[in-house]
Amino acid sequence: MIGFLRLAIFGTVAAALSYWALLIYSRSLRREALEKEWDGDWHEDASPEARALFIEEGMAEYEHSLRRKLIWLVLVLPAVVVGVLIYLVNYA
Amino acid sequence: MKYVKWTFLAVILIVVGGFLHYTLPQHDIVRVVNTYQERQDLNDWTRIFWSSPDDQSGTLTNRDVQFISAIQTNGKPMVYRNEDTGWNWPPYFKFDTASLQTEADDLKSNAENPKWAVITHYGWRNELFSIFPNAVGIKPVAGPDVRIIPWVNIFILTVFLIVLLTIRAMWRQFKERSIDPVLEDVGEAWDEVEDRADAAGDEVRGLWGRFKGWLGTWQGKPRK
Known part of the structure; x- marks a missing residue:
């Protein structure tokens, strides 16, 4: 059982770290895309405040997007893979 | 240095390859x-x-x-x-x-x-x-x-490659967005310091130059 606990603890820590890193990465990509989108278009009000507002609105939208939610798979998938492996190796 | 680099890369390749060959x-x-x-x-x-x-x-x-x-x-x-x-x-x-x-x-x-x-x-x-x-x-x-057909190996190696490329992309994004701007700032700040040092240097040289010029007048040299 100690082996299972070790796997569970280290696996959870590794998955949490990957989740955190992917979260930051994905957010950074979205912000960069929003910045480029603003900079590429013509705007009546091209002040830095309007740009910041546009980006913040886009980021707020991103926080509810599917892509943001899919990152949860990093925490879920490894456990599913372990379950499938146990079935395939021992019972299939 | 070239040999050190290639030896290092070869050792890493052998270790990773051996590890995968043993484990897969x-x-x-x-x-x-x-x-x-x-x-x-x-x-x-x-x-x-x-x-x-x-x-x-x-x-x-x-x-x-x-x-x-x-x-x-x-x-x-x-x-x-x-x-x-x-x-x-x-x-x-x-x-x-x-x-x-x-x-x-x-x-x-x-x-x-x-x-x-x-x-x-x-x-x-x-x-x-x-x-x-x-x-x-x-x-x-x-x-x-x-x-x-070793489907499992194909799948695992593909995932492994994707993970490596993702880590590389993450590092690049982090560098582009978080490290480079800071380095640029540091570079700009450093340029400013240099400019100021140059200006100060000119000023000092100016004072000293004028002093020497004044001393020179004692020996009958014309001031520059």
Whole structure:
């Protein structure tokens, strides 16, 4: 059982770290895309405040997007893979 | 420096490649000729190649290990160990050693009337060090010539590559967005410091120059 606990603890820590890193990465990509989108278009009000507002609105939208939610798979998938492996190796 | 770099890269490649070669599943087409159980010493360095089943005391110096001996399609012998990996590395989550031994027993055959089977295993066979690959699964196949596509390896290596590329992309994004702007700021700040130092230098030279010029007038030199 100690082996299972070790796997569970280290696996959870590794998955949490990957989740955190992917979260930051994905957010950074979205912000960069929003910045480029603003900079590429013509705007009546091209002040830095309007740009910041546009980006913040886009980021707020991103926080509810599917892509943001899919990152949860990093925490879920490894456990599913372990379950499938146990079935395939021992019972299939 | 060139040789150091290439040697370093070669060593890394060999270590990673060896690790993957040892750990990833491989398929052998064999016919099983015997299964047996033998007591193995666990107190030398080859301990790293034996498994550490969960239900075993960590202080054991020897224990019984099950083996499957087989003949490959090229006629050469191959002996597999049959051990639980449990929850430990490598992550095969194999708990069915006894069942596997039974299946192998069921597939025993001789050269006159061969029953071919594909054994999935990981690990290396080395006669010198007495190390054995660990059998993970066995299933009967039609004949010695069946073609096996290593889907699991294709999948794992693809995922491995994707993970590596993702880490690289993450690092690049982090560098572009978080490190480079700071370095630019530092560079700009440094330029400013240099400009100011130059200006200050000019000023000092100016003062000193004027002083020297004034001294020179004592000797009848014209001021510049």
